[in-house]
Amino acid sequence: MSRRVAVVGAGLAGVATAYELAALGLKVQVFERGGSVAEQASFASSALLSPFLPDFADAASPAPLAWRWRRWRAGRRGGDAASSLPALSQLSLARTAELRRSLGLDDEAADGLLVALTDARRIAAAEAQLEAWKGLGLQLELLDAEQARRREPGLNNDAPLAGALALTHGGTGNARLFAQQLRHQAQRLGAGFRFHTTVRAIAADGAGLTLRHEYTPPLEAPTRAQGGEREAGDTVPQSLGPQDERFDAVVLCNGLDAAGLLGHGLKLAARHETSVTAPLRLLEAHPDLGPKAGWIDPTLGLAVARIGQRVRVTGGLAVTDARAKVNADFEALHRGLQHWFPGSVLHQQVQQGQSRRALPADGLPLLGASAKPGVWLNVSPGGSGWGLACGSAQVLAQRIAGLTPALDITALGPERLT
Ligand SMILES: Cc1cc2nc3c(=O)[nH]c(=O)nc-3n(C[C@H](O)[C@H](O)[C@H](O)COP(=O)(O)OP(=O)(O)OC[C@H]3O[C@@H](n4cnc5c(N)ncnc54)[C@H](O)[C@@H]3O)c2cc1C
Numbered sequence: 001m002s003r004r005v006a007v008v009g010a011g012l013a014g015v016a017t018a019y020e021l022a023a024l025g026l027k028v029q030v031f032e033r034g035g036s037v038a039e040q041a042s043f044a045s046s047a048l049l050s051p052f053l054p055d056f057a058d059a060a061s062p063a064p065l066a067w068r069w070r071r072w073r074a075g076r077r078g079g080d081a082a083s084s085l086p087a088l089s090q091l092s093l094a095r096t097a098e099l100r101r102s103l104g105l106d107d108e109a110a111d112g113l114l115v116a117l118t119d120a121r122r123i124a125a126a127e128a129q130l131e132a133w134k135g136l137g138l139q140l141e142l143l144d145a146e147q148a149r150r151r152e153p154g155l156n157n158d159a160p161l162a163g164a165l166a167l168t169h170g171g172t173g174n175a176r177l178f179a180q181q182l183r184h185q186a187q188r189l190g191a192g193f194r195f196h197t198t199v200r201a202i203a204a205d206g207a208g209l210t211l212r213h214e215y216t217p218p219l220e221a222p223t224r225a226q227g228g229e230r231e232a233g234d235t236v237p238q239s240l241g242p243q244d245e246r247f248d249a250v251v252l253c254n255g256l257d258a259a260g261l262l263g264h265g266l267k268l269a270a271r272h273e274t275s276v277t278a279p280l281r282l283l284e285a286h287p288d289l290g291p292k293a294g295w296i297d298p299t300l301g302l303a304v305a306r307i308g309q310r311v312r313v314t315g316g317l318a319v320t321d322a323r324a325k326v327n328a329d330f331e332a333l334h335r336g337l338q339h340w341f342p343g344s345v346l347h348q349q350v351q352q353g354q355s356r357r358a359l360p361a362d363g364l365p366l367l368g369a370s371a372k373p374g375v376w377l378n379v380s381p382g383g384s385g386w387g388l389a390c391g392s393a394q395v396l397a398q399r400i401a402g403l404t405p406a407l408d409i410t411a412l413g414p415e416r417l418t
Pocket of ligand 1 (some may be wrong): 082386
């Protein structure tokens with residue numbers, strides 16, 4: 001009889017994990033608190049599918065002092081984990097490309113990812129690191145300003161630019177669409193998805209795991225008692241209260257909430273980001289308006305991406321403790337977009353969003369077995385969760401299935417931070 005595995009959370013990490021487990025023949029049940037896949041951190045990501053690159057923006061992010069101390073201390077211990085990341089990132093991008101191709105996934109993908117180098121100092125800094133980055137297996141190219149503008153002809157000619165770093169194999173896409181399509185593929189392989197269901201607790205005994213879950217009413221459907229009206233004939237599932245179900249293994253893919261379910265001293269910070277998505281202005285006389293693919297500006301701390309006929313700009317990065325809130329500055333994103341790609345979007349149907357994702361103390365993924373027997377973690381780190389999702393899921397699923405993984409991820413295990 002095949003092993004039963006529960007996956008908690010149906011963001012990019014959970015959906016990819018469910019797919020890979022089901023593809024290996026395991027019996028998979030996904031539990032998701034929300035009403036669909038990719039509703040939280042995976043909802044309006046920067047849309048960049050990027051190879052691992054030293055995170056320019058993170059270094060400049062405003063983080064509380066206690067957190068900076070924890071990050072510094074974790075960084076000193078986490079050398080091995082950091083060195084696993086370039087290979088995991090490459091495996092992951094290759095797996096994403098393979099899934100897109102073999103499953104016919106269409107997520108509005110575009111090839112190309114440039115990092116703006118706005119002055120001579122940044123060019124010199126990039127030049128100094130180029131060989132080290134190539135040594136990690138990264139394929140990149142240093143472009144002068146003219147070459148960069150040729151690749152992104154919609155760039156503002158008046159915006160100062162000294163050059164750009166072109167990340168080969170990088171690009172953009174619609175992460176939510178990707179997750180939705182991969183979910184259907186996982187279902188075709190037999191994985192079950194239970195929405196509006198929150199996992200409350202996981203108890204381990206010698207014979208396996210008991211997972212306690214509970215129906216969670218949709219937030220957006222207020223009851224009459226709360227002043228909401230429902231159509232006559234609506235059926236509202238009656239809450240049965242907490243239910244217990246047995247599994248052989250559980251994979252926590254629930255981001256910031258993983259620490260609570262694990263029930264011991266795992267500390268996660270929250271990385272906040274703000275996004276604005278607007279329709280691209282389509283003008284026959286100006287066919288080059290807007291970005292062709294992905295554009296990162298570490299100086300302004302923002303990313304601009306083409307997603308089909310829309311443009312998304314993200315930024316306003318801040319790191320806080322898990323429950324804190326930050327104020328979103330959408331105007332700064334509009335200004336940044338206007339700075340690089342002026343007049344490129346329509347100002348109707350603009351969507352603004354703010355999301356948080358988990359940030360382990362050393363900024364690296366938590367991938368592997370937890371101290372609780374049978375409970376595994378797949379918590380993607382701050383800025384590159386989509387870029388790492390498919391490879392992380394594949395390697396973790398191989399480990400859970402008892403196979404030799406395509407990559408040794410031992411160093412990324414959660415015990416390094418506890
Ligand atoms: C603004 C922004 C921009 C980003 N840009 C990029 C980018 O350009 N490139 C990139 O690679 N990555 C990017 N990321 C990161 C990437 O989007 C995330 O790392 C990734 O989406 C995280 O996916 P996840 O599945 O781990 O988390 P989530 O998508 O947050 O999914 C976790 C799910 O778990 C559910 N859940 C939580 N607790 C429970 C429970 N107890 N029971 C049941 N369900 C539960 C939640 O409802 C949620 O749906 C960005 C993230 C943000 C927020």
